[in-house]
Amino acid sequence: MPVDLSLYLVTDSTPAILKGRDLCTVVESALQGGECCSSLLPIIQLTPAGVTVVQYRDKTNDTGVQVETARKLHQVTKKYKVPLLINDRVDVALAIGAEGVHLGQDDMSFMEAKKLLPENAIIGISTSSVEEARKAAADGADYIGIGTMFATPTKTNTKSVIGTAGTQVILDAIKDSAIGTVSIGGINHSNVQRVLYQSQSPKKALDGVAIVSAIVAADDPKASAEQFVNLIRNPPRFAQASNPPRANEAEALLNKVPQIIRNMVKVHPLVHNMINFVVSNFVANVALSIGASPIMSPYGDEATDLCKFDGALLINMGTLTSESVSNYLKAIKAYNDRGNPVVYDPVGAAATHIRRNAVTQLMAGGYFDLIKGNEGEIRQVWGSSAVQQRGVDSGPSTLDGNQKATLARDLARRERNVVLLTGATDYLSDGERVIAVENGHPYLGQVTGTGCAVGTISGCFLSAHRSDRLLAVLSGILMYEIAAENAAAKEYVRGPGSFVPAFVDELYAIRTAAANGDDSWFDGRAKVHEELPIAAIMALPTRASRIRNPALFICDIQDKFRNGIYEFPKLVSTTEKMLRAASTLQIPVFITTQNRAKLGKTVPELQQHLNGPHIRADVDKTLFSMITPEIEKLLPAPDSAPLDVVIVGIETHICVTQTTLDLLERGHRVYILVDGVSSINPEERGIALARLRDAGAVVTSSESVLFEILGDAAHEAFRAVSGLVKETKETTKGALGVFSKI
Ligand SMILES: Cc1ncc(COP(=O)(O)OP(=O)(O)O)c(N)n1
Numbered sequence: 001m002p003v004d005l006s007l008y009l010v011t012d013s014t015p016a017i018l019k020g021r022d023l024c025t026v027v028e029s030a031l032q033g034g035e036c037c038s039s040l041l042p043i044i045q046l047t048p049a050g051v052t053v054v055q056y057r058d059k060t061n062d063t064g065v066q067v068e069t070a071r072k073l074h075q076v077t078k079k080y081k082v083p084l085l086i087n088d089r090v091d092v093a094l095a096i097g098a099e100g101v102h103l104g105q106d107d108m109s110f111m112e113a114k115k116l117l118p119e120n121a122i123i124g125i126s127t128s129s130v131e132e133a134r135k136a137a138a139d140g141a142d143y144i145g146i147g148t149m150f151a152t153p154t155k156t157n158t159k160s161v162i163g164t165a166g167t168q169v170i171l172d173a174i175k176d177s178a179i180g181t182v183s184i185g186g187i188n189h190s191n192v193q194r195v196l197y198q199s200q201s202p203k204k205a206l207d208g209v210a211i212v213s214a215i216v217a218a219d220d221p222k223a224s225a226e227q228f229v230n231l232i233r234n235p236p237r238f239a240q241a242s243n244p245p246r247a248n249e250a251e252a253l254l255n256k257v258p259q260i261i262r263n264m265v266k267v268h269p270l271v272h273n274m275i276n277f278v279v280s281n282f283v284a285n286v287a288l289s290i291g292a293s294p295i296m297s298p299y300g301d302e303a304t305d306l307c308k309f310d311g312a313l314l315i316n317m318g319t320l321t322s323e324s325v326s327n328y329l330k331a332i333k334a335y336n337d338r339g340n341p342v343v344y345d346p347v348g349a350a351a352t353h354i355r356r357n358a359v360t361q362l363m364a365g366g367y368f369d370l371i372k373g374n375e376g377e378i379r380q381v382w383g384s385s386a387v388q389q390r391g392v393d394s395g396p397s398t399l400d401g402n403q404k405a406t407l408a409r410d411l412a413r414r415e416r417n418v419v420l421l422t423g424a425t426d427y428l429s430d431g432e433r434v435i436a437v438e439n440g441h442p443y444l445g446q447v448t449g450t451g452c453a454v455g456t457i458s459g460c461f462l463s464a465h466r467s468d469r470l471l472a473v474l475s476g477i478l479m480y481e482i483a484a485e486n487a488a489a490k491e492y493v494r495g496p497g498s499f500v501p502a503f504v505d506e507l508y509a510i511r512t513a514a515a516n517g518d519d520s521w522f523d524g525r526a527k528v529h530e531e532l533p534i535a536a537i538m539a540l541p542t543r544a545s546r547i548r549n550p551a552l553f554i555c556d557i558q559d560k561f562r563n564g565i566y567e568f569p570k571l572v573s574t575t576e577k578m579l580r581a582a583s584t585l586q587i588p589v590f591i592t593t594q595n596r597a598k599l600g601k602t603v604p605e606l607q608q609h610l611n612g613p614h615i616r617a618d619v620d621k622t623l624f625s626m627i628t629p630e631i632e633k634l635l636p637a638p639d640s641a642p643l644d645v646v647i648v649g650i651e652t653h654i655c656v657t658q659t660t661l662d663l664l665e666r667g668h669r670v671y672i673l674v675d676g677v678s679s680i681n682p683e684e685r686g687i688a689l690a691r692l693r694d695a696g697a698v699v700t701s702s703e704s705v706l707f708e709i710l711g712d713a714a715h716e717a718f719r720a721v722s723g724l725v726k727e728t729k730e731t732t733k734g735a736l737g738v739f740s741k742i
């Protein structure tokens, strides 16, 4: 049954939230909120006229009181024509004739509840993972509660905090289903618009938000509900329309750059820097030299006044202290509320657990128009937990240009903002367009503060040019990097020391030229091209490829097996290579663990590769075969094209064997990687591989399968995949050395 989920009120009977008030009175007050605003503007995200659903959730009272309270609540909700759902208790719902129930993963199953409840009863299911969401959709639930959005004191024993990024992944996974969706956990007036905006996947958005304390504990529940209605109806002030790439995008953008720079000089924007003390002076001088007005203030409360100048805020966490994060959050809120740009420079993001936590808190706590960082920092923000960073230096690169472009594009797409991944080539993306900039000079890498100043400059341009953030940041980088080239070319510049004053002079010279309407400094100087994002090319096999529908299956590579399995580290290194290739090629990946509680998770070496939309399932099982009911549901229907499953894992003669036989039986093709499977007794491998080959599987090697997937050196991922093969050639040799013998 379709249900309007837009403003979903969940009750709570604990004294801390109810504060001695009568629950029915609080709920009735909330239901009155919104009655007044039903004729508001039609340009809206969602259209609640007020609270649209009430869920009675009572963790304290016994059954008798729950039935009595639910009955009273039902009188109230019926008056407002709003459905009443009962949390956890199908019996209470049946006793009072409620419109439906909300069930958690540990409550009565959907199927059981469906049997007991009337035909048209509404059934909602709590979910916190793709698998749970897909199952609820396949079962036929009316809606899912997706959580936990943010950590909340209302419920501290939640399974996992998934934020807007995790919610987006779930929404994307069920994009083809009409099931309703509502987010829950820590949602309040200051984050509700961001939750709705940033969670949105290209094809599915949240249908609403579920709120407990922000309404039930509010002094005035009616006013609180009204405020939610108004917020939900409108996009956040920082929302921007997307800019799909046009033909000759880079050229079209470059034509506009001189005008954007002239305008920035004219606007003379204020840039509020919450920046590290090492570079503060240099960055302030850079901002002054381009014609902006810098203020350095680490004091969060000051932002309420400073944001009124409609400049930009820069958060640079280079010298983090115990007070920094709370100050940043106050400032971000002030600028977000006003819709003024915020730039995040997560300096040294992966260097310490304090910084990693700061990244998590800041990403959950506000919206950044631009995230700017080196490869390690951007990977940390993306969520790669195994990023190794020493200090705040950029560290060695592990990604090639195309992978950097993809990372910038995917992060920008996920956060619905702009990302600048800096390096010898900078990659700039707004989630649609990816622009590579090759200007600049090596001296920039020899002077502290030159990287941080890019954040400040970007803020100035974002503030002066609001309609296209990517163009604004591109203009800033070009002004900055061309000035660096001009400075380094001066004959009196002998090294980084003499470079600094020349650089500040050259920034000033461009600013003066721009102020005089002279754009000649820019003619033919930009080294910019559009980088083809990998998604446009990924996983599209060339005609030469025989492996047309690849999927990677990773079977039970868990910690507890580390010491028992023959040559375990070599199997892990092959799997890591395959996971990296799967990410580049966006090959769907299916992972299982055997009895995770006892045998541990998939090994830590692989965890950093288990993020992203191509990871289709990560399922715990007791079956030996990976074809569990959950995975079976995700496989193509029997009448569609079969998969080319590439399988790695353990043990060859048990789980790998049974998975292969199950897949073959269902008509799929199976490629078993000889350098990617093992058993406790090495002899079992040979026996199993011979049997599986007889059954119709292809026994091959990781390198062979990768090139078979590409099929043609003209494949646009060829460079990336062959680079990976080259990089891992020693470990490949090691694995083949032991595994090919048996
Ligand atoms: C809308 C909505 N989503 C999720 C929940 C959580 O339900 P559950 O997992 O059953 O946990 P408890 O509420 O029982 O603590 C919910 N109640 N509503």
Ligand SMILES: Cc1nc(C(=O)O)sc1CCOP(=O)(O)O
Pocket: 010, 126, 145, 146, 147, 148, 149, 152, 153, 154, 155, 158, 159, 184, 185, 186, 187, 210, 211, 212, 213, 214
């Ligand atoms: C009831 C509930 N379920 C959650 C989940 O994550 O499944 S979080 C939650 C409590 C939400 O309360 P508040 O709006 O006060 O943060």
